[in-house]
């Protein structure tokens with residue numbers, strides 16, 4: 001099983017998943033482009049494994065304190081985990097989880113595959129009660145885009161008492177700010193597309209677990225469905241991971257400063273921030289049109305979906321027709337990047353001044 005490394009996360013981010021230190025060995029795992037391998041080894045075929053994926057999996061596994069598998073995207077990882085539950089089983093999930101995960105649950109429910117119970121993750125008592133009938137409890141904390149925080153430990157205990165597995169989508173927090181496997185969670189899911197890769201140039205997903213049997217089942221599912229990562233994507237994500245700690249530290253510091261300033265601005269009626277991480281949500285006092293106007297008025301802040309890149313991006317979430325109707329119409333989700341915070345604020349404040 002993945003060793004619980006004695007090293008600190010910053011050191012793991014830099015050093016894990018490297019070739020052994022031997023004369024003339026490259027410092028970085030090469031990009032191995034291979035659809036097949038000479039017979040007789042462990043890999044055999046390109047769908048079953050690749051040294052470049054494995055280097056990424058080793059590094060992320062050490063950061064999460066478990067064993068990792070990479071997938072073609074975050075949603076491919078989500079689909080593979082949801083497929084673990086038996087037909088007709090109940091899955092408990094946050095009503096404000098990532099929209100794509102909710103859409104997968106709705107699709108599976110519509111086809112009679114499973115039953116989804118959507119909960120308010122901040123209402124721990126209600127979540128604990130819902131756990132009683134569940135086979136799988138899906139958590140996201142903080143949630144995307146509502147930024148609600150779940151009591152992972154209490155919910156996990158209740159879920160385990162009921163014989164259910166617990167999954168945490170750790171995309172927003174990253175293993176640097178939250179390690180769900182340490183809280184006895186069974187599976188961690190990532191959209192590595194976001195902070196882990198960090199440069200808005202890759203789609204990649206991952207799962208981490210300490211349960212060897214779960215790992216094998218998921219590996220078997222990945223072999224069978226072919227939801228495998230691209231080799232270049234895995235390499236780019238590993239390269240991104242080398243600076244994860246620096247990026248998260250800087251983006252978080254920027255976010256905390258911007259939160260302080262946003263709270264004072266008259267165009268903003270609400271600032272949502274869980275106290276950590278680099279995602280902030282604001283609600284515009286003047287409504288959805290003001291929010292749309294804001295996203296067109298900046299020059300540094302890029303109007304774009306997705307998050308976790310080095311550059312600051314934002315969007316009004318309800319511009320997506322599939323976003324939950326309980327998310328405020330005028331909510332703008334902001335992914336704070338690693339630029340200079342005063343430049344970010346000047347750009348944002350000027351745009352906000354125009355929509356008061």
Ligand SMILES: *Cc1c(COP(=O)(O)O)cnc(C)c1O
Nearest residue numbers: 073074075098144171191193204
């Ligand atoms: C983006 C995202 C996903 C989906 O990941 P993709 O890589 O886009 O498929 C899942 N969960 C969360 C929290 C996300 O932000």
